[in-house]
Ligand SMILES: [Zn+2]
């Protein structure tokens with residue numbers, strides 16, 4: 001679904017806002033390209049100054065851009081009110097200091113960026129049929145996402161040299177079925193773990209702002225806490241490390257969790273299981289939910305059952321974690 005028309009370049013549903021600027025700037029806005037150069041180099045994953053762009057470019061709805069062209073619909077579900085407010089301010093106005101840390105996107109595998117453009121070849125074919133051209137997709141901007149849940153297909157990415165060009169500000173308008181240098185695309189992960197597909201399903205579902213819009217970090221924290229109690233990973237507000245070791249060990253999660261920089265140990269896990277704070281990083285949080293409930297499908301059923309998510313958490317238990 002197209003959201004906006006500017007000249008004859010339309011912003012597409014799920015196209016990162018920066019990718020749209022790039023597409024438009026290259027073809028129609030050569031004069032202002034230099035002026036906007038700095039902005040284009042900023043993270044695709046956390047665009048800022050949308051309000052200014054909307055005004056300059058005559059975009060009718062900043063809300064629609066945030067919902068359809070940023071990661072906000074998913075990121076916001078794992079943030080407390082204050083952090084969510086900071087993310088909205090960052091998207092609408094000037095960049096907010098430490099925004100990557102605030103939204104948990106620091107556990108990056110890439111040295112210079114906490115994002116990298118990924119490609120699902122099936123999404124690409126679908127976009128060709130729908131639009132007559134391909135688009136970059138917000139779904140695959142996080143390097144920790146290595147599977148397309150919609151198509152049950154692996155994610156590809158660019159070679160190191162072309163990725164470095166992205167990191168230094170030379171971006172490519174649209175993805176192709178080969179790397180821009182002409183080499184074949186590389187698989188983002190050589191090993192796809194069992195839970196990876198489940199996590200991808202969850203990530204793509206939560207990016208849809210129409211899906212269970214009442215779900216925020218408090219509800220996510222409650223879901224994690226309830227299940228941890230059912231599994232007796234916690235008992236009387238104490239964590240049982242022995243049972244945790246046993247439970248997470250039996251799930252064979254270590255390979256996957258290590259590969260996305262999520263340690264299933266220590267204070268972050270303790271806080272999550274006790275219902276104090278769910279992990280900020282969306283992929284870490286989704287992995288924890290999938291691990292506890294066994295599948296994304298089981299988590300999704302609970303998220304759709306509003307009453308299951310609204311079981312009261314002790315207010316004193318739930319506290320926004322300091323950075
Ligand atoms: Zn796909």
Ligand SMILES: [Zn+2]
Pocket residue numbers: 158159160161162163179180181182183
């Ligand atoms: Zn290349």
